[in-house]
Amino acid sequence: MNATQISQLKQGRRRPPPVRDRPEDSARAEWLYNAAEELLRSSNVSFQRRMRAPQGVTADQFALAVDEYVNNRLADSEVDTPALGRMLIAAERGQVDKTAASELLGNSDHPLGKLGEIAEVLLEPLADDALIAQAEDADL
DSSP states (O other): OOHHHHHHHHHOOOOOOTTTTSSHOOOOOOHHHHHHHHHTOOOOEEEEOOTTTOOOOHHHHHHHHHHHHHHHHTTTTOOOOOOOOOOOHHHHHTEEEEEEEEHHHHHOOTTHHHHHHHHHHHHHHGGGHHHHHHHHHHOO
C-alpha cells in the first residue's frame, strides 16, 4: 500500500463508486466485494489469466497494509486512546477487544468496515484482470 492510498483511506477520500449501469461495472463491484471478504477471512486472493503469471493479494500482504494504515494513524496522533495496548493485553489473555480495534482503524461506511476499504484498495488494480480470467475460465 503506498502513501497516497493510505492518505486516501485515512481521510475518507475514496473515489466515488462507479455508476453501475453496465453489467461489467456490477461484476467488477461484486468481484471486489467478494475478494475483500476472502482477505478478511485470512484467505489469499489469486487468479491467473491464460499465458500469464498468477496475480493476487496474499493474506500477509493484506495484514501488512493494515499494519501500515494503523501505524500511520498512530504516528499522526489520530488515535487518542491506549487502543493498541488494550488490544495487545486482551490478545495475550486470549480475548478480543473489538472496541480497541475499531479505535485503531477508524470509522468507515463500507459494508465490511475499514478493513474492507483497505482490502479493496489492494484489490482494485487487479479487478479487470480477475474478470478477464473468470471469462477465460468460463470459455474452457
